[in-house]
Amino acid sequence: MPAILELRDVSKNYRVDQCDIPALDHIDLEVISGEVFGIIGHSGAGKSTLIRLINLLEHPTKGAILIDGQDITRLDKNELRVLRRKIGMIFQHFNLLSSKTVAQNIAFPLRIAGHYNEDEIKKRVGELIDRVGLIEHTDKYPAQLSGGQKQRVGIARALATQPRILLCDEATSALDPQTTQSVLNLLNEINIDLKLTIVLITHEMNVIRMLCDRVAVLDQGKIVELGEVSNVFLHPQHPTSRRFVYESEDIDEEMLHAAFSHLESRLIRLTFRGNRTYEPILGNIMRAYHVDFSILSGRIDRIKNMPYGQLILGLQGDSVDDALAHFRQQGLTVEELR
Amino acid sequence: MELLINIPWADIFEATLDTLIMLAVSATFTLILGLPLGILLFLTGKRQLLEQPKFYGALSFIVNILRSVPFIILLIVMMPLTEIVVGSSLGVVGAIPPLVVGATPFFARLVETALREVDRGIIEATQAMGASMRQIVTGALIPEALPGIIAGMTVTAIALVSYTAMSGVIGGGGLGDLAVRYGYQRFQDDVMVITVVLLVVLVQILQMFGDRLVLRFSHR
Numbered sequence: 001m002p003a004i005l006e007l008r009d010v011s012k013n014y015r016v017d018q019c020d021i022p023a024l025d026h027i028d029l030e031v032i033s034g035e036v037f038g039i040i041g042h043s044g045a046g047k048s049t050l051i052r053l054i055n056l057l058e059h060p061t062k063g064a065i066l067i068d069g070q071d072i073t074r075l076d077k078n079e080l081r082v083l084r085r086k087i088g089m090i091f092q093h094f095n096l097l098s099s100k101t102v103a104q105n106i107a108f109p110l111r112i113a114g115h116y117n118e119d120e121i122k123k124r125v126g127e128l129i130d131r132v133g134l135i136e137h138t139d140k141y142p143a144q145l146s147g148g149q150k151q152r153v154g155i156a157r158a159l160a161t162q163p164r165i166l167l168c169d170e171a172t173s174a175l176d177p178q179t180t181q182s183v184l185n186l187l188n189e190i191n192i193d194l195k196l197t198i199v200l201i202t203h204e205m206n207v208i209r210m211l212c213d214r215v216a217v218l219d220q221g222k223i224v225e226l227g228e229v230s231n232v233f234l235h236p237q238h239p240t241s242r243r244f245v246y247e248s249e250d251i252d253e254e255m256l257h258a259a260f261s262h263l264e265s266r267l268i269r270l271t272f273r274g275n276r277t278y279e280p281i282l283g284n285i286m287r288a289y290h291v292d293f294s295i296l297s298g299r300i301d302r303i304k305n306m307p308y309g310q311l312i313l314g315l316q317g318d319s320v321d322d323a324l325a326h327f328r329q330q331g332l333t334v335e336e337l338r
Numbered sequence: 339m340e341l342l343i344n345i346p347w348a349d350i351f352e353a354t355l356d357t358l359i360m361l362a363v364s365a366t367f368t369l370i371l372g373l374p375l376g377i378l379l380f381l382t383g384k385r386q387l388l389e390q391p392k393f394y395g396a397l398s399f400i401v402n403i404l405r406s407v408p409f410i411i412l413l414i415v416m417m418p419l420t421e422i423v424v425g426s427s428l429g430v431v432g433a434i435p436p437l438v439v440g441a442t443p444f445f446a447r448l449v450e451t452a453l454r455e456v457d458r459g460i461i462e463a464t465q466a467m468g469a470s471m472r473q474i475v476t477g478a479l480i481p482e483a484l485p486g487i488i489a490g491m492t493v494t495a496i497a498l499v500s501y502t503a504m505s506g507v508i509g510g511g512g513l514g515d516l517a518v519r520y521g522y523q524r525f526q527d528d529v530m531v532i533t534v535v536l537l538v539v540l541v542q543i544l545q546m547f548g549d550r551l552v553l554r555f556s557h558r
Contacts, residue, residue: 057465091463096460096463099555113468
């Protein structure tokens with residue numbers, strides 16, 4: 001799959017009182033056409049700056065930003081405006097025009113683009129309102145809508161000019177959990193139906209888990225970990241990534257280690273992915289090798305559409321090693337904790 | 339009752355008309371000149387789209403000077419310039435240039451303030467759509483700030499009403515002038531009361547009309 005977006009050795013400094021404060025430090029990343037790429041970081045990590053580089057709302061101090069292989073930092077003003085019409089953006093606080101109705105807000109980017117006639121605008125706005133499920137709210141003003149509805153208008157507006165990339169700037173951070181879920185579902189639908197590439201930033205691991213294919217973990221302006229969401233989520237390497245995962249899963253690693261310290265058995269972490277999660281592998285193998293096991297902690301859920309399970313087990317028996325080998329042979333990941 | 343017999347109704351009617359003409363014409367020009375000036379102040383201000391610290395500083399300084407000159411002084415100082423611009427420095431016509439010069443910087447500041455109230459996120463979103471500077475101003479900034487701009491125009495129009503009262507100095511006429519001439523100089527309190535009532539009514543109507551418009555355009 002070709003990269004639709006590439007950042008090559010991008011740095012961004014802010015000048016504050018004659019001092020250069022680095023916001024982003026030598027960022028390299030590639031976003032593949034059609035994927036949902038997430039960037040997670042705490043506030044101040046630089047993610048907000050990073051996403052704004054992609055449509056040049058912020059300019060990099062150094063480095064190249066390529067969209068379809070073309071370095072956008074070299075575009076002149078007019079070329080940049082044309083490019084921006086091909087990159088939609090939605091925002092944490094929606095940023096709808098309070099003076100325009102839902103329909104007028106969605107029509108706004110089409111009017112800015114300038115080459116649509118009234119009939120085309122009307123037709124396109126109708127399609128978009130239908131897609132985001134707001135038909136009965138067409139002529140309302142944003143102040144009359146709930147947060148979730150406002151974000152749907154934001155999404156419709158961002159899609160109006162049929163962009164190639166959709167940027168989501170903390171798009172669900174101002175929404176309650178239920179509304180977050182419905183907005184994430186809508187984004188997922190759009191990603192699949194329109195094959196639209198989505199780049200999002202968030203500080204919530206759950207957003208990454210539910211929507212993204214790949215993730216970059218940003219810490220103090222640097223990418224500290226980058227990979228498939230399932231890998232980063234199930235086997236986070238960097239302390240910052242681990243913190244994000246454990247926070248979202250409510251896991252307190254130290255407490256667990258302390259709690260298990262008196263146990264005599266061997267501790268392992270077993271990870272299932274995909275449909276294997278639902279098969280009775282654990283019982284079968286344990287029975288076959290006469291291994292006694294206790295489940296000490298675990299989580300079973302889905303990453304995007306993939307089911308997974310991750311258990312910490314205490315094992316006792318003569319053939320524990322054979323059992324572990326069999327797990328590995330079955331495609332499960334086995335990590336020995338002790 | 340004897341008092342009311344000597345009321346110069348014709349003069350009052352004429353003065354009312356003069357006030358309305360001065361108000362309408364000067365308010366129109368204030369709007370035409372003050373709105374772009376206010377937008378320019380806003381855009382070149384600190385951390386705004388066309389940030390130009392030196393230009394903004396100079397423009398801001400000029401606006402402040404004009405705002406600190408008392409209107410009565412402006413009226414007199416501007417006489418030679420007024421003569422060049424409208425061909426006379428006297429009467430209703432002669433009053434209009436100083437009224438415009440007095441009110442425009444005031445209105446421009448109110449416009450600047452109204453524009454600053456527009457959520458930065460909205461400007462950013464409009465930029466992200468690929469809007470040009472002109473599209474940002476006409477499509478997003480002005481519609482979003484419209485209630486504030488209308489409220490500013492209302493305050494300015496009311497300030498203009500009180501400015502017109504001073505135009506009597508150059509024979510500008512109007513209700514304020516009538517109040518001074520009859521009420522103060524000839525001790526005809528009844529005329530003064532009538533003109534003041536008329537001014538109060540005018541201000542009330544302006545305020546009410548302005549408030550209605552603000553409400554009409556406010557969807558927050």
